[in-house]
Amino acid sequence: MGMPAADIEKLIREAFPDADVTITALADDDDHWAAMVSTAAFKGKTRVQQHQMVYAALKGRMGGELHALSLQTAAKD
Amino acid sequence: MTTAHDQIAKDVAENDVLLFMKGTPVFPQCGFSAAAVGILTNLGVKFKAVDVLKDPEIRQGIKEFSNWPTIPQLYVKGEFVGGCDILKEMYEADELAPFLAEKGIALENV
Numbered sequence: 001m002g003m004p005a006a007d008i009e010k011l012i013r014e015a016f017p018d019a020d021v022t023i024t025a026l027a028d029d030d031d032h033w034a035a036m037v038s039t040a041a042f043k044g045k046t047r048v049q050q051h052q053m054v055y056a057a058l059k060g061r062m063g064g065e066l067h068a069l070s071l072q073t074a075a076k077d
Numbered sequence: 078m079t080t081a082h083d084q085i086a087k088d089v090a091e092n093d094v095l096l097f098m099k100g101t102p103v104f105p106q107c108g109f110s111a112a113a114v115g116i117l118t119n120l121g122v123k124f125k126a127v128d129v130l131k132d133p134e135i136r137q138g139i140k141e142f143s144n145w146p147t148i149p150q151l152y153v154k155g156e157f158v159g160g161c162d163i164l165k166e167m168y169e170a171d172e173l174a175p176f177l178a179e180k181g182i183a184l185e186n187v
Contacts, residue, residue: 047163048145055146063146068109071162 002030015057034070042075081138094124109161121185
């Protein structure tokens with residue numbers, strides 16, 4: 001179970017090539033991560049929409065093999 | 078027969094502040110659900126909680142209903158506000174209390 005940080009980052013970067021992505025471990029189990037994602041694609045979107053866009057980039061893994069990803073998003077100029 | 082979707086739509090329509098969570102407010106079964114309860118309790122918001130662990134169809138159904146893959150999920154006056162991260166971010170930015178007040182929700186501790 002779980003998903004390595006590199007895989008999470010890769011999927012996010014594929015969807016948002018300009019993104020600044022920082023992933024930190026909340027626990028040492030490959031299963032609890034915090035991600036900070038900042039991309040111009042978030043401009044004009046609500047927080048809910050921004051998070052939904054990241055979840056879409058993770059292609060259904062969130063809530064499945066990826067149990068816990070604490071997410072913080074920001075629009076980048 | 079009532080489907081999970083109908084039940085969710087009914088609960089969302091009938092409760093001004095509704096939290097879908099794992100466990101109950103007194104005994105949350107997940108740290109993220111506990112955090113959401115903590116924030117609402119801190120603000121003194123009266124809310125109704127639905128324990129998704131009691132019903133697998135609601136647990137799956139709410140993810141499709143909101144297009145949101147995780148629990149907890151907060152609804153205010155029929156609007157999906159977000160999950161634990163968004164609640165935390167709004168709370169820490171002092172945006173959650175004004176948002177709730179604007180929606181006409183009573184806050185006892187603000």
